[in-house]
Amino acid sequence: MxxxxxxxxxxxxxxxxxxxxxxxxxxxxxxxxxxxxxxxxxxxxxxxxxxxxxxxxxxxxxVNGPPPPAPSTPIVASVLGGVTVSWDGQFADGAVIPLDWARVEVHASTSSGFTPTSATLQSTIETAQGATFAVMTDDPVYVQLLARNTSGAASPPSVEAGPYGPAPVVASDVLDGIITEVKLAADAVTAAKIAAGAVGTTEISDDAVTTQKIVAGAILAGQIAAGAVLTDKLAAEAVTAAKIAALAITTDKLDANAVTTSKLAAGSVDATAIKADAITGKAITGGTITGTDIIGSTVTGGTLRTGSTGARTVITPTPPVGIIQRPSVLMYSGVTGENWPAVFNSGESTITPNQAVTVLTAPMTGVDSTGATQTSQLTMLSAKPGTFGASTVLGTSNNPGTSDTGYARLTATSAATTSDTSFISLTAKDGSDTGKQSTVYTTGDHVTITANGSGHVFSSSGLSVAGAISARNTPSFVYKTTSTDRASTTTLADDPDLVGTFIAGETYLVELHLLVGAGTTGLMTTAWKVPSGATGLKAVHGPSSVAAGTDTLTNAGDNITGRFGSHAFTTTVTYGRRNANSNLLYAIETGIVTMGATTGTFALQWTQSASSATATRMGVGSWVRFTRLSP
Structure with a gap:
């Protein structure tokens, strides 16, 4: 005021x-x-x-000054330990230095075309006359200059210069006498760097020359004093047969049991030199050795077996026909009907040349109706970096593609190169050639779960699921992308879209939001189809069956009578109409479905209340929400 x-x-x-x-x-x-x-x-x-x-x-x-012009191209030169960068105080295209100029930044990177950032900033030049700055680096670098004003605004970067690396060190760069022994790295001076005769006896410390430093044959008999070599100076086995005079060793020089079979020349021992009864069953070559042990010996070639029939183990270089021909361990179970024994062997892969493989198979005791053999097998393949990765396969049935008894298999393969992919695959297939099959396929990037042909992928970007997700308290939506029309019928049938799968023993909330339309006589009639044993009631809310759209208000869905009832799932419900089947009214149906012991399909069924050539319509945009509830 x-x-x-x-x-x-x-x-x-x-x-x-x-x-x-x-x-x-x-x-x-x-x-x-x-x-x-x-x-x-x-x-x-x-x-x-x-x-x-x-x-x-x-x-x-x-404040808020315009960006300065780009500086001129940097002048770069190689020096010891890095490069020098100079700015001549000029700007690109002859631009004049602005009055609010503050500084020029020096940026360097090992990558061409880099973008100047705080990580590439090396120094700043604060004088408009230009300056030179040293960049310490072991690698060639590219250099750009960037101007800034007092407001902090940056210019475009200068033309990039480079690459420039440090200058090499040459002899003329090193002063005489500047390198002392403390500046030399260990083992830096090799024999090739020592002049002949440069090292005399005065330069050699006492005990500096050890046996490792004496060249073989360098010490001759003339350098050894008489009696200087004693027994404790002789290395084990240093005295060989060539150094012993004939008949120099007599029996009194031999220790008891000093002469073993390995010291006897072939044929040197004949019958006259063998004591009576000295040869027992342990020393027989060829034939059959029974009732004794073979200890500390090597058996080369031939076949070893624990028996000739029944459960037994056989080591053989030539397994029976039908088994890959490589040395194998055959293990017979003795089970009636055994077609092939268990096999354990190793060799070259029959699929990938030069890849080693080790295989262990269980005994084969039968075939399926297609004649395919049935067994369990472990296959391990070696890796060769850059060519192929290592693999392990553990599975049942040798012919998973044709077996009519199903199979299960685990396959693990490592990457062969740095750009290759490692993976693990776990597969199970039901019986028959067309049996259902599911696989879990894992790589370093993602996990794919294929359930009977439907793939679901877990990756760093999230989860991709083919089909609906059924989790407690997580709604699942289905909606109609096109309208469905039915004419001249009074038979209830499933809507092609408003359906879902309910799991036995679970409880579901169903919420249907329907856009319905009909002609004069064939009104929309609905009912619920639920799996056997399901219990509960549905509630309906929508236009009553007498709503006819005969005036402006009712035709607009206004001032019409409604129905608000609770019914059994299979009870039919009829809704009214507007003045044409393409003008739709809105109805809601909802309820709790408590499942019994049978998993099955829920579906909204509908038809015409009376057969009419004018189609009854379930409109596009109608939708249902299923929620599996917690107990």
Missing amino acids: YDRSVPGELNRLKRRMDQIAKGQRLAHGASIENAALEVRDDSGSLRAIYGQQADGTSGIQV
């Missing part, structure tokens, strides 16, 4: 006089008291602040 009292008028006049006096002081160069002047351009944008700043200091602050 305006104060017209004498005191109020006096205060208002005082404030106006203070403002006039302040303006006169500014006009005549007076100071700014506890304030600042703002400078703005034609568009009203703030360009400078004179006086007291936001942080309490005073001065001139230039």
Whole structure:
């Protein structure tokens, strides 16, 4: 409220006089008291602040200046330990240095075409005359310059220079006598760097020459004093037969049992040199050895077996025909009907050349109706980096593609190269050639679960599922993408879209939102189909069967009678209409379905209340929400 009292008028006049006096002081160069002047351009944008700043200091602050021009191309040269980067104080295309120029940044990277960031910043040049800066690097680098103004705005980067690397060190760069022994790395001086005769006896420390430093044959008999070599100076087996004079060793020089069979030349022992009864069953070559053990011996060639019939183990270089021909261990179970024994062997893969494989199969005791053999098998293949990865296959049935008894298989393969993929595959197939099959396929990137032909993929980006997700308290939606019309029928039939699978023993919330239309006589009639044993009631809410759309309001779905009932699932419900089957009314059906012991399909069924050539329509956009509830 305006104060017209004498005191109020006096205060208002005082404030106006203070403002006039302040303006006169500014006009005549007076100071700014506890304030600042703002400078703005034609568009009203703030360009400078004179006086007291936001942080309490005073001065001139230039803000929102335009980006400066790009600097000229950097001048780069190789030096020891890196490169030098110079800026000549010029700008690209002869541009003039702006008054708010602040500095030039030096950026370097080993990648061509890099974008200057804080990670590539090496130094700044703060003088407009230009400067030179050294960049320490072991690798060739590319260099760009970037100008900034006092507002912090960056220019476009300069033309990139490079690559430039450090200059090599040559002999002329090293001063005489500058390298001392403390500057030499261990083992840096090799024999090739020592001049002949440079090392004399005075340069060799006592005990410095050990046996490892003496060249074979360097010490001759002339260098050994008589009696200097004692028995404790002889290495084991240092005295060979060539060093022993004929008949120099007599029997008194031999220890008991010192002469073993390995020391006897072939044929050197004849019958006259063998003591009576000295040869027992343990020393027979060829024939059959029974009732004794073979200890500490090697058997080469031939076949070893624990028996000739029944459960037994056979080691053989030539397994029976039908088994891959490589040395194998055959293990017979003795079970009636055994077609082939268990087999254990190793050799070259029959599929991948030069890949080693080890195979272990269980005994085969039968074939299926197609004649395919049935067994369990473990196959392990070696890796060769860069060519093929290692693989392990564990499975049942040798012919998974044709077996009519089903199979299960685990396959694991490692990557062969750095760009290759490792994977594990776990597969199970039901009986018969057309039996259901599911697979879990795992790589480093994703997991694919294929359930009877439907693939579901887990990856770093999320979960992709083919079909509905059935989880407790997680709604699953189904909606109609096109309308469905039915004419001249009163037979209930499943809607092609509004269906779902319910699991035995579970409880489901069903919410149907229907857009229905009909002609004059064939009204929309619905019912629920639920699996055997399911219990519960449904609630319906929609236009009554007498709603006919005969006037403007009812034709618009307004002022019509409705139905609000609770019914058994299979009870039919008939809804009214508007003036044409393409004009739809809205109905809701909902209920709790408690499942029995049978898993099955839920479906909304519908038909015409009376057969009519005018189609009854379940409209596009009708939808259902299924929610499996927690107990």
